[in-house]
Amino acid sequence: MEKIDFIAPGSLIHFIGIGGISMSTLAELLIRKGYRISGSDMNPSQLTEHLTSLGALINIGQRAENITDDIDLVVMTAAIHEDNPELMAVRQKGIPLMTRAQLLGQIMKLYKYPAAIAGTHGKTTVTSMVSELLMSAGKDPTLSIGGILPSIGSNFRLGGSDYFVTEACEYTNSFLDFFPKTEIILNIEADHLDFFKDLDDIRSSFRRFASLLPSDGTLIINGEIDDPGYITEEVKGQVVTFGLSGDHDYMAADITYEAGHPSFDLYVKGQKQERFTLGVFGRHNVYNALALIAFADCAGIDRDTAREVLASFRGSERRFELKGEKNGFTVMDDYAHHPTEIRATLSTLDDLPHKRVFCVFQPHTFTRTKAFMEDFASALSLCTGEDRTVILAPIYPARETDDLGISSHTLALCMKEKGHDALCFDSFSEIEKFLKKNLSQGDLLITMGAGDVYKIGEKVLSED
Numbered sequence: 001m002e003k004i005d006f007i008a009p010g011s012l013i014h015f016i017g018i019g020g021i022s023m024s025t026l027a028e029l030l031i032r033k034g035y036r037i038s039g040s041d042m043n044p045s046q047l048t049e050h051l052t053s054l055g056a057l058i059n060i061g062q063r064a065e066n067i068t069d070d071i072d073l074v075v076m077t078a079a080i081h082e083d084n085p086e087l088m089a090v091r092q093k094g095i096p097l098m099t100r101a102q103l104l105g106q107i108m109k110l111y112k113y114p115a116a117i118a119g120t121h122g123k124t125t126v127t128s129m130v131s132e133l134l135m136s137a138g139k140d141p142t143l144s145i146g147g148i149l150p151s152i153g154s155n156f157r158l159g160g161s162d163y164f165v166t167e168a169c170e171y172t173n174s175f176l177d178f179f180p181k182t183e184i185i186l187n188i189e190a191d192h193l194d195f196f197k198d199l200d201d202i203r204s205s206f207r208r209f210a211s212l213l214p215s216d217g218t219l220i221i222n223g224e225i226d227d228p229g230y231i232t233e234e235v236k237g238q239v240v241t242f243g244l245s246g247d248h249d250y251m252a253a254d255i256t257y258e259a260g261h262p263s264f265d266l267y268v269k270g271q272k273q274e275r276f277t278l279g280v281f282g283r284h285n286v287y288n289a290l291a292l293i294a295f296a297d298c299a300g301i302d303r304d305t306a307r308e309v310l311a312s313f314r315g316s317e318r319r320f321e322l323k324g325e326k327n328g329f330t331v332m333d334d335y336a337h338h339p340t341e342i343r344a345t346l347s348t349l350d351d352l353p354h355k356r357v358f359c360v361f362q363p364h365t366f367t368r369t370k371a372f373m374e375d376f377a378s379a380l381s382l383c384t385g386e387d388r389t390v391i392l393a394p395i396y397p398a399r400e401t402d403d404l405g406i407s408s409h410t411l412a413l414c415m416k417e418k419g420h421d422a423l424c425f426d427s428f429s430e431i432e433k434f435l436k437k438n439l440s441q442g443d444l445l446i447t448m449g450a451g452d453v454y455k456i457g458e459k460v461l462s463e464d
Helices: 021-032 046-053 085-093 100-108 123-136 171-177 199-210 228-232 284-298 303-312 339-346 366-371 373-383 408-417 428-438 454-462
Strands: 012-016 036-041 057-060 073-076 097-099 113-118 142-149 154-157 163-167 182-185 218-222 238-243 250-258 261-268 271-277 321-326 329-334 357-361 388-392 444-448
Touching (some): 012 021, 012 085, 021 036, 021 046, 021 100, 021 142, 021 154, 036 046, 046 057, 073 100, 097 100, 097 171, 100 171, 113 123, 123 142, 123 163, 123 284, 123 303, 171 199, 182 199, 182 284, 199 228, 218 228, 218 284, 238 284, 250 284, 261 284, 329 454, 339 373, 339 444, 357 373, 357 428, 366 373, 373 408, 388 408, 428 454
Parallel strands (some): 012 036, 012 073, 036 057, 073 097, 113 182, 182 218, 218 238, 238 250, 357 444
Antiparallel strands (some): 142 154, 261 271, 321 329
16 A cells, blocks of 8 residues: 655645545645645535645546646545546556555554544534544644534534544444554444445454454444454453443443433443533433543543543534524434444434424335335434324435435335334425425424435525
């Protein structure tokens, strides 16, 4: 694998797919380290405009002529296909090529304390929590987050210390190119089945990720993962576990809720410690908080700072985010696109004030929708009944072109067979028209999915 010469800034690096949130992060980091950046994407966005304002040369549309002879290195995302005209030109010219994950791994080598947060769910939330913790503790970290962190108004922060924090995504085994000193594994479930063969294949990938740690590294892992010993068997460093049941290093007990916000007593190695209250909603965030507290202890950050961060943290954008209120109804948005994430979000509804709930769900990719059709139907049933309505938007295809013979209407039929009704519309405009007619004072609208479904809530809030 080619390595970037970080000793000699000024090289020109081209990003194919620069508008993605993770690619834009790396591009900005390298700009601020003195590299020249060019890139391309299919559509303009706030991220591409921001990079342009920093001096990057951005091309809208991917064409062979974008690959000029003065480019020293090309970085590509996993979504780029072999027939991409820019990738074909790169191979023809023999320009060194890296994936986004390989570049990120090389960047991690520059830092003394690189931390990587992994798991099927919750990566962005915990990466954001860890980021807030390190900033509050005065550690001046460099951050690469999979979502916008409101306190910095970005998914990226260039710090001046040896601390580096990033999400570690398992898709295409990309996190196996990383060089972390601290790892957090939040959970492991079946997902990305367009790449992984099955759950065993995914678990094998996480096992390899855990084994990347050096002997002086630390793995913080959810001890309630099925057979965690398999994941940790080859770890050379320290292993710290957390959970809500069983015998773990960090545990939460006496969990209570006030307006959806959890509080709990912390136990460390069986000894009762202080009580924590969270600024975010839901039982699933208790697990995330335990991971954060364990990280704080391992990093030598005092508990008072951890407590203050957990109490004030309101999440990152698109993670159960309050979008606004209008005419007496409330609009929220959540990135949930896996059945487990949907259950976690919808399970908080009883703790939130509302008269009726309207949940607009946009399935993400045909592969995921087909693989988890039954699970999606069961999870969404949590929002069906007399005062709850599920509305299905068209499937967001992302990188996929084959619809596999399914649509959101297939999911609606699956829910119907399970005894649960769902409305299904073929366009956002139809959904917006329905909501405008039906939303009233006291109602709660939550848009849910990893695509662009958030635009529906924004449109409802903006219209007179």
